[in-house]
Every structure is written in structure tokens, then in C-alpha cells.
Amino acid sequence: xxxxxxxxxxxxxxxxxxxxxxxxxxxxxxxxxxxxxxxxxxxxxxxxxxxxxxxxxxxxxxxxxxxxxxxxxxxxxxxxxxxxxxxxxxxxxxxxxxxxxxxxxxxxxxx
Amino acid sequence: xxxxxxxxxxxxxxxxxxxxxxxxxxxxxxxxxxxxxxxxxxxxxxxxxxxxxxxxxxxxxxxxxxxxxxxxxxxxxxxxxxxxxxxxxxxxxxxxxxxxxxxxxxxxxxxxx
Numbered sequence: 001x002x003x004x005x006x007x008x009x010x011x012x013x014x015x016x017x018x019x020x021x022x023x024x025x026x027x028x029x030x031x032x033x034x035x036x037x038x039x040x041x042x043x044x045x046x047x048x049x050x051x052x053x054x055x056x057x058x059x060x061x062x063x064x065x066x067x068x069x070x071x072x073x074x075x076x077x078x079x080x081x082x083x084x085x086x087x088x089x090x091x092x093x094x095x096x097x098x099x100x101x102x103x104x105x106x107x108x109x110x111x
Numbered sequence: 112x113x114x115x116x117x118x119x120x121x122x123x124x125x126x127x128x129x130x131x132x133x134x135x136x137x138x139x140x141x142x143x144x145x146x147x148x149x150x151x152x153x154x155x156x157x158x159x160x161x162x163x164x165x166x167x168x169x170x171x172x173x174x175x176x177x178x179x180x181x182x183x184x185x186x187x188x189x190x191x192x193x194x195x196x197x198x199x200x201x202x203x204x205x206x207x208x209x210x211x212x213x214x215x216x217x218x219x220x221x222x223x224x
Contacts, residue, residue: 004153043115043201043215044154089153098169099213101153 002027004090004102012108013080021075021105023064023090031092033057033066033073034099038087047075047088082109113137115216117202123222124192132187132219134202140214141207143185144169145177147198148218154201160185161207192223 007022025031032051036044048057053068062077073090090102118133134143141162146154156169160179174196176188189196199220203213 041217043217044203044213045215046212049212098156098159099154101155103151103153 002031002092002094002100004092004100006088006090006102006105008103008105010106010108012110015082015109015111016079017109019075019077019080019084019107021088021090021107023073023075023102025071025073025090025092027071027092027094029094030068031094033064034091034093035062035064035073035075036089036091036101038089038104040086044089080107080109082111085109115202115204115214117200117216117219119219120217121220123224124189125224126193128192129188129190130192130221131189132200132202132221134185134187134216136183136185136202136204136214138204138214139182140204141182142205143179144203144213145175145185145187146201146203147171147196148201149198157187157200192221194223197221197223 003026005024034049035047037047038044048059050057050066056065064073064075087104087106089104091099093099115136144159145157148154155171157175158177160166163182166177178186199218201218202216205213
């Protein structure tokens, strides 16, 4: 079946540290890949996406590259801020707009 | 332009009680979805709709019913609530044929005692 596996959290970093959140997927076809972010008390928001192999999605200083050979879509940011504290979800979509989500990774950034 | 709204924001039920969650959108989107979010499990799709008058089962449909009588509204019903249905429920919408993004509501936190 189709599934997404994310690194377990919480991830705790100091402000300006480098962030990596690992995401790998299993899919029966060629999915589109997404990162969603959920700030405290809010719904999910799309952070970035990539629709084919070697595409790089980027937004708000976050980046992720679609790696078909390693079936991965790791999220990175060079310098995190306290305001980046949130839950991050990796997801894939194949047919019919149905998203398959990973379990989510809590990020806590300390000042 | 409110986007996606959910009613209520919080609710506490006793086992066996029934309730309906309302999702409303003003973006004229065709597709609407109901998810539940549980710790360590991400979001799981309960039911979805590809247009007014249509509904379909998602990954975890048991114990829930849905209706899409109007394009802008998608209702999720619990006929006889169980403690296993304690969760945070999110509604989402998107355009026809688009996997680019789903727009999520703020969520409903439901506790079943």
C-alpha cells in the first residue's frame, strides 16, 4: 500500500540551528509529495510541494527535494526561528486527490 | 471570505450520544473531506465528497455518516458516539482535479466519555 514514514519527534533546536526532518514514502505509482505545517490551535497549511522526481519545493526558507532513488522528501531549513515551532506533516497524493499523511513531527525551537 | 469553517470548535459527548459536525466553505470548491487526527497517527481520511449529492468512504469510515446536500456544506455525523471516536476532526476542500493543495478548517476537538 501507500504510506509515509517520518522521523519521530519532538525535535528540539536552538534558534538559528539547521533543521532536517526525514520523510520516506512507499507508493504504488509516482506520487506528488507535500509538506504541511500545523501551528498550535490551527488547521494544516501547505508549506511546499513537489510533483516529480528531482523537483525541489521551497517556501519560507524551507526546502525539500523529491528523491525517487531513495523514495525520500526530507525537509530542511538553514536557520530556524522560534516562530517555526509547529507540527510538520509529510504527505503524498496519487489518484483522486486523496492525501496520505505521515504521523507528524513536532518541532520546538528555543530562543 | 472565511475560507473553511467548522462548527463547533469543542464538544464533549457521553457514550451513545449523537452529534453532527458542520463544515462550510465559501471557495466554491467541488471536493470536500473529513479527517481525524490522533496522536502518532497523522491524519486519516474518514469520508469525502467529489460534488454536491455525492459521498464516498475513506480509510476509516466506520461509525460515521456524511451528507453533502449543498455544495458549500459537508456534514459529519456520529449516530452513537464511542470513546474511540475521541479525536480532533478536520475538514478540508480543494478544486476539481487538483492535488496542489487542500485548504483545512481549524478543527473540532471531540471528547467522548
